[in-house]
Amino acid sequence: MVEISSKTLQELQSEARSAHRENLRRSLYRFRSNTLSMIGLAILLFIIFIAFAAPILVPFPEDAGGATHFLDKLLPPSAEHPFGTDKVGRDIFSRVLMGTGLALQVGITIIVLATTIGVTVGAIAAYFGGAVDDVLMRITDIFLTVPALVLAIAISAALGKGIINAMIGISLVWWPGFARLTRSLVLSLREEAFVEAAYGIGASHMRILFRHILPNAVSPIIIKMTTDFGFAVLTAAALGFIGIGAQPPTPEWGAMIEDGRHYFTDEWWVATFPGMAIWLLVFSWNLLGDGLRDVLDPRARR
C-alpha cells in the first residue's frame, strides 16, 4: 500500500505505458517472424496500392464504366490488352484494376456494419441480461437458423438489385456471429472486479460497457473481423455472379465473371482474370488473418 501511494500519478502512467509498449513490441515480433503473414501483408499492401493508383496506372480508365469498342470485342490477351477484352471490347486489365478499390470497400463496409450491429447487440444482451438478453438472443438465433448466403440473397433481392443493397443484405445476415462472440466475452468480463469498481465510483452503464468492458474484448473481435473479411468479399462476389449484386457495367469482379461465363469455353480470359483477382485478395487476407490470430491469441497456435 505504502509503495503504491509513494509513486506519483505520472510514474504510474508511464509504467503502464511502457508495459503496454513492451506487449506491443512482442506482438509485432511474433507477427514479423511469421513468414506467411508477412507475405500476406505484402500482397495486401500491393493490392491497396493498386486500388489507389488504378486510375493513373490503367491504359483505358474509361473502360471501367459503360464505354464500348465493338471493333475490339473478345480479343485474346496481348501486349495492348494484357488480360484481353470483353464482349463489348472493354479492356479487362483496366476493369480488374479499377475494380480493386470497389472490392476493398465492399469488404470493409460489410465487416464494419456487421461488427457495429453485432457488438452492440451482443454487449447489451450480456450486460443487462434477463429479458433483454432473452429477446435479443432469440432474434439472433432466428438469423442463425438459416445459412447466411440464403438470407442474404433473399434480402438483397427484395431490396432490389445493386451493389449497395447487396452490401446491406450481407451485413444484415453477418452480424449474428459477432453478437454471439461479443455476448460470450462480455458475460465473463462483467464479473471482473474492475467493473464493480467502476460501478462503485458511479460510472454510467454506457461508460462501463464501452470504456471498461468492450476494450478488453477487442482481440477476439478483431480476429473474427479479419477472418470474416475474405468470406465477405467472396459473398459479395457471389451475389454479383448470381446477378443480384453489382450490375454491369460496374467493374465488380463477381459480375465480371458472370459476364464471361457464357464465353468461357473459347474466350477463357473474360472470366479468368477477375476470378484470379478475387482469389489473390482473399488469399492475402487469409494469410494475414492467420498470422494475426497467432499474435492476438497466442493459445490458438502452439
Place this chain on the structure above:
Amino acid sequence: MNLRLYLARRFLMLAPLLLGLSLLTFTISRLVPGDPVGLAAGPQASVEIQEALRKQFGLDQPLPIQYLSYMRGVLQGDWGRSLYTRRDVTEALSVFFPATLELTLAAVLLATALGVPAGVISAMYRNQFPDHVARVISLFFVSFPAFWLAMIMQTVLGRYAGLVPIGRRFPVIMSPPPQVTGLYLVDSLLALDFAAFSIALNHILVPALVLSFGALASITRITRASMIEILERDFVRSARAIGIPERVVIGKYVLRNAFIATLTVISLNFGWLMAGAILIETIFDWPGIGLYAVHASLSLDFQPIMGITIVYGVLFSLVNILTDVAYGILDPRIRYG
C-alpha cells in the same frame, strides 16, 4: 436427462425458431419495393388482370391476414404456388431437395476425409514442414470463389479432357435409379445397380469436390488445434509409456477425443456448404434447391423463397440436433441436458 426426453425438448424449442424465421422471411418478402404481380402479369396486362391475379394469390388482404393464411397453409402442407410457373412450392421442393442434400452430404464427407487427416498430420508435425504445407494448401483452396473454380474445373475436366460430365445429376436420356431416398448414390446401391452408381458418382464428383474446398481450412485448423491440446494430456504420455503403438495412440485415443471439437465445426460447415451449393448448382446445372432459389429471387417470386428458407432452417436445425446427440456417443461423459 435421457436421450428421448432431450430430443423431445430440442424439437419443441425448434417450433418458435421456425415461427420467427417464417415471420422474418415474410417481412422481407413484403418489403419488396418493386411490384412482383406487375412483373408476373407481364407488361401488357390490364389493371383488371393484375387485380384478379392479386386476388387469386390473396395479396389484396391485409398483411397479418396474409401471414396467418400462409402459416395455416404451411401447417397443412400447402406452401403456396409460384407467381410465375404456378408450380406448387411443396411439389417443387420435394423434387429439388434430395439433389441439394446429396451434393451437400457428399461435399461434407469429402471435406472431412481431406481435412481431418490434414489436421492430424499438422498436429503430429507441428511447426514443421508438413504443418506449413497443410496450412498453405488449405488457405490456398478456401480463398477461391467457388463458382469460379467450379467453372474452370467444369471446362477443363469436362469439356476439354472429357473426363467427367459437364453438368446435371444423371444423363437426360437415362432414367435415374428407382426413388427410395432421392439420393442417387444411395438409391442405385439399394437397387444393386452398380452401373447407375458409377454414373451418378461421375456426375457428383467434381461439384462435390469444389464445394468441399470451402470447409477445408476450418476443419484442418480445428482438428490440428484440438489434437495438439489432447496430445499434451497425461493419459497420452501414459499410453505411450506402457508401449501402445503410436498409430493406436493417435487413431484411437487422441483423435477420438479431438473429434468432438471437429464435429462442431463440421456441422457448422454443413450450413455453409448447403448455402455454397446454391452457386455450385448454378454452374453445374444441378437440379437442386439452390438453382430454384436463384431463379425465384431474380424474379422476386417470394412464395418459393419463403418455402426454401424454411426448408434450409429445418435442415440446419436438424443437423445441429444430430451433432449434439453425436457428442454423447463420442464421449459418454457428456450428458444430454
